[in-house]
Amino acid sequence: MEALRLILLYVHLIGFALLLGGSLAQYFSGRLRINAAMLWGSVIQLVTGIGLSAPLRDGDEPAPAKLATKGVIALLIFVMVFFSRKRETVNRGHFLAIVGLTLVNAAVAVFWR
Template sequence: MAILYGVLVVLHLVGMAGVVGGWLATVRHPRIAPIMWHGALTALVTGILLVGLSYPAFDGENIDNAKISVKLVVALVVAVLAVVNRRRETVPAGVFHLVGGLALLNVVVAVLWSDRFLG
């Protein structure tokens, strides 16, 4: 189970990198690149699978449901915005930066929302 969990974590990070990397790569001509919506869906699906594996793997201990809920809502918004706007040649700058910014927000929540940082 540990190997499967590790593989899912790697895929989750690759998905996030696709969204953020695509955002940074297309910042001069705002559009939702295929890597962005593929990455958003990859991160969303692997995140859900990771949560599903966390309960039996860790016996439900030290699982922060509030953090998971926030990350799920943000990931859903990113995925929906990316998929809905993927066929447009250009997207409004606000929508484009919202997708990238929310992906970064999810990284910040993942890293900083912990007992190590919040005491």
């Protein structure tokens, strides 16, 4: 089971890289819109996060409050990305909220013990 958890964690990190990298690429291009990397990154983050929250370890599961917090943030990111994906441009505040929530989600993963 440890191998499965590590594979899920690896794919989860790839999803994070796609989401953050795609959003930074769009931000620095000057045209704020949702690209394919952001969409796929948010989907990968949500699906692998659900897989990682399963009790795959022997008594060393993360706190339920942490899992719920990360789940809600990941769901918010996915909804914000999914429903804005076909717009030509996205509001600056909306776009920066996606980037900010992505960074907050990573911070919760790292700092909440």
